[in-house]
Amino acid sequence: MSDPSQTIYVVDDDEAMRDSLTWLLEGEGYRVVCFDSAEHFLLARRDEMRGCLVLDVRMPEMSGLELHEKLDSLGSQLPIIFVTGHGDVPMAVNALQRGACDFIEKPFSDEDLLSRIRRALELDCELAAQRERSHALSHRIEQLTQREREVMQLVVAGKLNKQIADELAISMKTVEAHRARVMEKMGVRTLAELVKAVMSLS
Structure with missing residues (x-):
């Protein structure tokens, strides 16, 4: 079970993939919110979002990599797990070098994805604790x-x-x-x- 404040955001244009991930993750007790495009996720995004993002690399219009760059420019710290096809691995490795949390190749096992999500949620908790400490220090300096x-x-x-x-x-x-x-x-x-x-x- 994750922290109740954490949500797994799934961004994928493939409805079958969204349904499959929702079924898997909700079955593990996670809160899941799905989006069919990067644009729709951006419209819903808030700075206070906690959890992680499961993001398809290849999507029409704005790709997962473009969304990652946009989130980076907005100062988002939400950990990202890229879902990639075989040919997308070099792009995913590049995304890791630019701060993404992880990537997973299709087809993947449920347990492989779940273990990566658990790591991403742990990272989210660490980042939230760091932000809390920074906020407390800033308040003391004031x-x-x-x-x-x-x-x-x-x-x-x-x-x-x-x-x-x-x-x-x-x-x-x-x-x-x-x-x-x-x-x-x-x-x-x-x-x-x-x-x-x-x-x-x-």
Whole structure:
């Protein structure tokens, strides 16, 4: 069973394939939503979508690869599993290099597809957790005063307290006070944790 917030989106112009995948995936307890074209999926797409996308490479009008490029330009992180025919493998490999999650060749076994979907949904959970951490860090940074942000940037850049005091024309004691408040507000205990937190947002 997947996270209730996750949906498997199937985009394929072949109705028989859509029906077959729906039957298989719903039988495993997954929530499935199908689209008969890339264009229809784009119309329904939302930033908050969770789950994964099972996407046919070859479709009329907009292909699966073109949809992948479009989603990439929109900043989508929804993991994509491409469904390919034998001749499409080089294209699918290229798509993997550009950030797709996986691809599977027709004909495929149910278990092969299900194992790839499980991996894609795990990746979706990891990406959602990363987004949540980034959001929490961004919120903490917003709580810093302008001076605290300046001190934090210099600390992260490796400057010593005396150098920071000279650069900002403030006393060492003031630097130490700001530095302590930065650590507290950012929810970190060590300099290494602070550097890691700030770097994760860049």
